[in-house]
Every structure is written in structure tokens, then in C-alpha cells.
Amino acid sequence: MKWLSLLTNEWIKIFSRVRTWIFLALPIIIIIGVAVYDKVTTDEAENNNWKQQLTQNINDDKKALEEARKNNDDDFYIEMLESNIKQNEYAIANDISPYETTAWQFMKDMAPISSLIGLFVIVVASDIVSSEFSKGTIKMLLIRPYSRWKILLSKFLATLGFAFVMWLAVIVASWLVGGLAYGFGGMDQVYLTFTEDQQVKERLIVEYVFLNIGLEFIELTVLVVLAFMISTLFMSNSIAIGVAMFTMFAGNIIVTLLATKDWVIYTLFANMDLSVLIDGQNQLIKDLTLPFSISVLAVYTALMLALTFIVFQKRDVKA
Amino acid sequence: MTTHTLELKNLSKKIKNKTIVDDLSFSVREGEIFGLLGPNGAGKTTTIRMIVGLISITDGDVFINGDNIRGNYEKAMERVGAIVENPQLYDYMSGYKNLMQYARIMPGVTQERIDEVIQLVDLEYAIHDKVKTYSLGMRQRLGVAQALLHKPNVLILDEPTNGLDPQGIYDLRNYLRLLANNGTSVVVSSHMLAEMQLMCDRVAIIQHGKLVRIDEISNQEEEADVKVHFQVEGDLLQAKKILAELNPELVIEDFGKEIIVQTADMKTIAELNKQLVLAGILVVGIQRKTKTLEERFLEMTKKGGDVSEVAVPVNE
Ligand SMILES: Nc1ncnc2c1ncn2[C@@H]1O[C@H](COP(=O)(O)OP(=O)(O)OP(=O)(O)O)[C@@H](O)[C@H]1O
Numbered sequence: 086m087k088w089l090s091l092l093t094n095e096w097i098k099i100f101s102r103v104r105t106w107i108f109l110a111l112p113i114i115i116i117i118g119v120a121v122y123d124k125v126t127t128d129e130a131e132n133n134n135w136k137q138q139l140t141q142n143i144n145d146d147k148k149a150l151e152e153a154r155k156n157n158d159d160d161f162y163i164e165m166l167e168s169n170i171k172q173n174e175y176a177i178a179n180d181i182s183p184y185e186t187t188a189w190q191f192m193k194d195m196a197p198i199s200s201l202i203g204l205f206v207i208v209v210a211s212d213i214v215s216s217e218f219s220k221g222t223i224k225m226l227l228i229r230p231y232s233r234w235k236i237l238l239s240k241f242l243a244t245l246g247f248a249f250v251m252w253l254a255v256i257v258a259s260w261l262v263g264g265l266a267y268g269f270g271g272m273d274q275v276y277l278t279f280t281e282d283q284q285v286k287e288r289l290i291v292e293y294v295f296l297n298i299g300l301e302f303i304e305l306t307v308l309v310v311l312a313f314m315i316s317t318l319f320m321s322n323s324i325a326i327g328v329a330m331f332t333m334f335a336g337n338i339i340v341t342l343l344a345t346k347d348w349v350i351y352t353l354f355a356n357m358d359l360s361v362l363i364d365g366q367n368q369l370i371k372d373l374t375l376p377f378s379i380s381v382l383a384v385y386t387a388l389m390l391a392l393t394f395i396v397f398q399k400r401d402v403k404a
Numbered sequence: 405m406t407t408h409t410l411e412l413k414n415l416s417k418k419i420k421n422k423t424i425v426d427d428l429s430f431s432v433r434e435g436e437i438f439g440l441l442g443p444n445g446a447g448k449t450t451t452i453r454m455i456v457g458l459i460s461i462t463d464g465d466v467f468i469n470g471d472n473i474r475g476n477y478e479k480a481m482e483r484v485g486a487i488v489e490n491p492q493l494y495d496y497m498s499g500y501k502n503l504m505q506y507a508r509i510m511p512g513v514t515q516e517r518i519d520e521v522i523q524l525v526d527l528e529y530a531i532h533d534k535v536k537t538y539s540l541g542m543r544q545r546l547g548v549a550q551a552l553l554h555k556p557n558v559l560i561l562d563e564p565t566n567g568l569d570p571q572g573i574y575d576l577r578n579y580l581r582l583l584a585n586n587g588t589s590v591v592v593s594s595h596m597l598a599e600m601q602l603m604c605d606r607v608a609i610i611q612h613g614k615l616v617r618i619d620e621i622s623n624q625e626e627e628a629d630v631k632v633h634f635q636v637e638g639d640l641l642q643a644k645k646i647l648a649e650l651n652p653e654l655v656i657e658d659f660g661k662e663i664i665v666q667t668a669d670m671k672t673i674a675e676l677n678k679q680l681v682l683a684g685i686l687v688v689g690i691q692r693k694t695k696t697l698e699e700r701f702l703e704m705t706k707k708g709g710d711v712s713e714v715a716v717p718v719n720e
């Protein structure tokens with residue numbers, strides 16, 4: 086009944102802020118900017134000579150590989166060079182140009198924009214609870230005939246909704262911009278990746294793109310829950326933004342430091358970057374798989390949400 | 405039979421072993437304006453926070469329209485409007501949009517009601533401006549407006565006159581009286597004692613979280629609280645001496661150009677006047693004065709507290 090109006094209220098509050106519109110506009114401007122820049126600077130002729138270019142790359146990599154073996158360099162580096170060489174040789178042999186851009190390829194290239202969405206969503210999620218405490222507006226909201234959990238739930242759903250809108254806006258924008266710039270075709274375009282036994286394998290770009298945007302939304306949800314929890318626990322949006330950003334960006338560094346420990350795979354950090362698991366390449370921890378990581382995230386999300394609601398329900402409001 | 409809309413039963417709040425509200429019980433009747441009066445830190449705001457569920461109750465119960473807020477919070481809060489300390493509003497929205505936030509989630513608020521309330525608090529001219537441009541008094545008015553939107557039958561206002569100009573205070577007082585006459589129970593807390601006297605039907609005096617007493621404002625004229633002031637011309641000390649000799653049973657003081665006698669009896673007053681005149685002392689004025697709530701309040705809560713310290717409203 087009236088309960089939905091709580092959600093409407095939160096939604097209105099989010100979109101009454103100027104920053105929300107900046108958050109929405111910025112990724113779209115960047116996407117357009119990248120496409121325009123690429124169009125202006127790319128030399129078509131060079132792309133047509135891609136085989137020559139790849140041969141050059143292979144030769145360079147081979148030299149680097151010899152050097153690396155001599156110096157007993159890191160295994161990781163050596164493996165990377167080997168796979169690059171294999172991939173490029175396969176591309177030449179099977180006539181698959183890595184430089185051909187389509188709407189789908191463009192969307193795949195734009196995937197890193199999700200970090201930016203993550204950042205903005207963290208800001209909104211961190212703010213939606215703690216700013217009401219710091220401004221004192223929370224008490225005007227809590228004295229209404231609604232249990233506290235309903236009020237918190239409305240805030241949570243509004244933030245998720247905002248994350249969804251951001252995510253959708255970026256998908257639609259990158260598809261549209263990509264399509265307008267490079268044509269909407271390319272559903273059948275493939276890219277090269279590896280099977281588990283290190284054989285080169287072809288995969289549809291469309292498949293990657295869809296899988297990736299699905300995983301991005303899972304990552305966003307976890308970030309929302311994390312920022313939401315910290316902001317409720319500490320009633321401070323700067324702590325919430327800090328911790329969530331730290332998890333998002335410094336996570337890899339921590340995982341690298343802890344990589345030798347068995348339990349690292351059960352940490353939140355180790356499972357936050359799902360898209361690297363799509364092809365299982367460049368993975369920091371070899372044991373992780375998609376189903377495993379998603380399960381770990383689900384458990385963390387449930388625990389964090391439970392803690393958030395329990396603490397919010399009991400808190401004395403002195404704002 | 406009087407119905408009680410708000411009932412506090414042995415309400416206590418402890419924070420870290422410190423008792424802030426101590427076994428507080430009182431009931432507010434339908435259609436009365438009930439004051440909470442106490443020096444800074446007495447526990448008024450803490451009590452109100454417990455009533456509206458912002459902080460947990462250590463012990464005791466609060467019933468609103470018969471519903472216990474610990475058991476049936478949503479039902480109990482349905483007909484409550486409140487301001488707790490300063491009303492904090494969304495700075496980045498207009499006054500109107502702020503009101504809409506609350507109108508949307510409270511039962512039965514119509515467009516007409518919103519317009520009516522805006523007019524009531526005299527904010528038509530600024531209602532579409534962003535709240536960050538509002539003055540303290542304008543925020544207070546908007547706070548009062550949001551508390552009234554859904555026509556609550558229990559209205560709780562923590563220092564509602566804070567920041568209001570004299571016109572605003574006057575209007576608020578009249579409006580609260582109108583609401584009370586229509587059956588709303590109004591609970592106000594305030595530092596302004598004179599204000600409370602003008603506004604309330606009953607006042608609970610609270611100190612150190614404890615209820616000291618509840619005063620009916622209307623029939624406060626107790627014997628001991630009435631004093632008669634004789635303004636005299638001529639030798640004041642002489643006059644006082646004469647009266648003291650003739651009336652050894654009375655308490656007689658002098659202050660400035662006045663002789664003050666503690667009595668309420670009309671005959672005694674006439675007799676005293678006659679005695680003064682016969683002694684050749686010119687009486688230029690006689691005034692009957694009732695001890696104000698302020699004086700009684702100070703008397704009761706006095707612990708080295710200075711008048712100005714208690715009587716001056718604090719802008720938190
Ligand atoms: N969170 C807290 N922890 C410890 N003590 C507290 C806390 N909150 C309030 N107090 C104490 O409780 C007492 C009552 O505070 P309260 O705000 O209820 O007073 P008040 O009667 O509203 O005073 P004022 O007239 O200044 O508004 C004060 O002594 C205050 O120091």
C-alpha cells in the first residue's frame with residue numbers, strides 16, 4: 086500500500102541531487118568521446134594490414150620470451166608471452182582480425198567503464214543512509230508509522246534501482262554509440278581465448294558481452310550492499326566510500342599479497358572481479374571458478390544485509 | 405470521563421549506567437496542551453525521543469491512543485505528529501517538495517490539506533524556494549507544517565518557538581489552542597517559562613529526569629502564591645514598621661518603592677490600606693500579583709541556577 090511511497094520518496098531524493106545527473110552523464114560522454122576519438126585517429130589502411138602487424142608482434146614477443154627464459158623471469162610473464170604468440174598465430178592462420186571493430190566489439194572494449202559506475206553507485210549507496218544521520222533528517226523519517234526495516238528496505242531498493250539505471254544507461258549508450266560508429270552488425274564476430282589445456286579457442290563476442298554485463302550487475306549489487314552496510318554501521322559516508330572503493334580497487338593488490346594462503350579464495354576481495362573468470366585468463370588465483378565466486382559473494386551479501394538491518398533496527402537515533 | 409491520548413508509565417532511560425529519564429509517568433488528556441518544563445539537560449528531549457521511538461526504552465511503556473509503541477509501533481504512530489529538537493529538512497529540495505515527502509507516506513493527506521497547512525504557517529511566499537535558503541524561523545515553520553499535515557491527534561513539539569518571531573509565536577499559540585479545542589492533545593517542551601504559562605493547560609516540571617510535579621495553570625492561585633504590592637509615597641521603612649507592628653501574623657517585605665505583603669484576602673488588603681492612610685502615608689497604588697510559573701519553577705529547580713540561564717532559549 087503506502088509502503089511503495091517510501092520507495093518513491095527515496096527515488097526522488099536521489100534524483101533531486103545535481104550529482105546524480107552528472108554521474109549518469111559522465112559515462113555516456115566518455116563512451117561518445119572514445120568512439121569519436123577512435124574514429125578520428127584510426128588509420129583504416131593500417132587495420133587492413135593487420136596480418137603484417139601481428140607478424141611483427143609475434144617476432145617481438147618471441148625475442149622477449151627468449152630474454153625472459155634466459156633471465157629466469159616470472160612464470161606469469163613467460164606464460165603471458167607464450168599465449169600472446171599462440172593467439173596471434175591462430176589469428177593469422179584463421180583470418181580473424183583483432184582490429185575489426187563492431188558494436189559488440191566496442192561494448193566489450195567499453196567494459197572497464199563499469200569501474201566508474203561502481204564508483205558512482207558506491208557514492209550514492211554510502212550517502213543514502215549516513216547523510217540522513219549527519220543532516221538529522223533521519224529523525225523526521227523514522228517517526229512515521231513504518232517499521233524501521235521498511236524504511237531501510239526502501240533505501241536499499243532505491244539504491245539498487247539507481248545502480249540498475251546506471252548500468253542500463255551505459256549498456257544502451259555503448260551499444261548505440263558503437264552501432265552508429267561501426268555498424269550494428271557483428272553478431273557472429275568472434276574473439277580468441279584459451280581452453281583449460283591452453284589451446285586457442287574462438288568465442289562469440291556477443292556471448293562475452295552478455296555474460297559480462299550480467300556479472301557486472303552482480304558486482305554492483307555486492308558493492309551497493311557493502312557500502313550500504315558500512316554507511317549504516319558507521320553513519321559516515323566517507324568511511325563507507327573509502328572502504329568500498331578500497332575493496333573495489335585495492336582488492337587485487339591484497340589478493341596478490343595473500344595469494345599463497347589457502348583461505349584467500351574465501352575472502353570478499355578475491356571474488357570481486359568476476360569478469361576475469363569468463364575466459365579464465367589472467368586470473369590471480371587459479372582455483373576460482375564462476376559458480377564458486379558467485380556463491381561466496383551470495384553468502385557475503387546475505388550476511389552483510391542481515392547485519393545492516395539488525396543494527397539499523399536497534400540503533401538509538403540521537404541526530 | 406476524560407480520555408488519555410498519550411500515557412507514559414514508569415518510563416526510564418539509562419545510557420551507560422547513567423539514568424537520564426527516571427521512572428517518569430504522566431498522562432495527557434484529549435484536547436489539552438501539556439507542557440514539559442525543565443532546565444537544560446533535564447531529559448525533556450530524551451523523553452520525547454522515547455515517545456516517538458527514536459531511541460529504545462530502558463524500562464516502562466508508552467501508550468499512544470491506547471497502542472503500546474513497543475508492541476504496535478506502526479499503529480501507535482499513525483496519528484502522531486512531531487518535531488524533535490530542530491526540524492531538519494532536505495536542504496537540496498524546496499519547502500514544498502519536503503512537505504510532499506511526508507504527505508506521500510502519511511495516510512489521508514490531500515492536496516487541499518497541503519495548501520492549507522502552508523497557508524497556516526505563512527510560508528506561501530517561499531514554499532517553492534530551496535530549503536537551504538530558509539532562515540531558522542522559516543525552517544521551524546516548515547517543521548510545524550510537516551507535523552500537522554496528517555491532522556494528528558497527538559502533536560509533540562520540542563521547543564517549537566525556537567527561532568520564531570513574536571508574530572510567529574503568537575500565531576502558533578493561537579493555532580495550538582484551536583487544535584486543542586478540536587480535541588488534539590499537544591505536548592510542548594520549552595525553556596520559555598512565561599511562554600509555557602501562556603500556552604499550556606498543565607505543565608510537568610522535570611528535573612534530573614524525574615517528575616517534580618504537575619501544575620494546572622488555570623487554578624494556580626494558591627494562597628502562598630499571591631502577594632499584594634502597595635506603592636507608597638513617603639517613608640517606606642516607617643510604613644513597613646507600622647504594618648508589621650499592627651499585623652504580626654503577616655509576612656511583610658519592602659522592595660523599591662513598594663511594600664509587599666503575602667496575602668490573598670480582600671478584607672486584609674483593605675484593612676492594610678486603611679492602616680497606612682491613617683498613619684499619614686500616601687498609598688498611590690495597590691496591586692495583586694500572582695507568583696508566576698517562572699518564579700515557582702525557579703524556586704523548585706533552584707540549585708545555584710541563574711534566572712537568565714534557565715529562561716533564555718537555547719538555539720542548538
Ligand atoms: N547519548 C547520550 N549519552 C550520555 N548522556 C546523554 C546522551 N544523550 C543525552 N544525554 C544526557 O541526558 C540528559 C538529558 O538530555 P536531554 O537532551 O533530554 O535534555 P533536555 O531536557 O532536552 O535539555 P535542553 O533543555 O537543553 O534541550 C543530559 O544531561 C545529557 O547530557
Ligand SMILES: [Mg+2]
Nearest residue numbers: 448449450562
Ligand atoms: Mg531538549
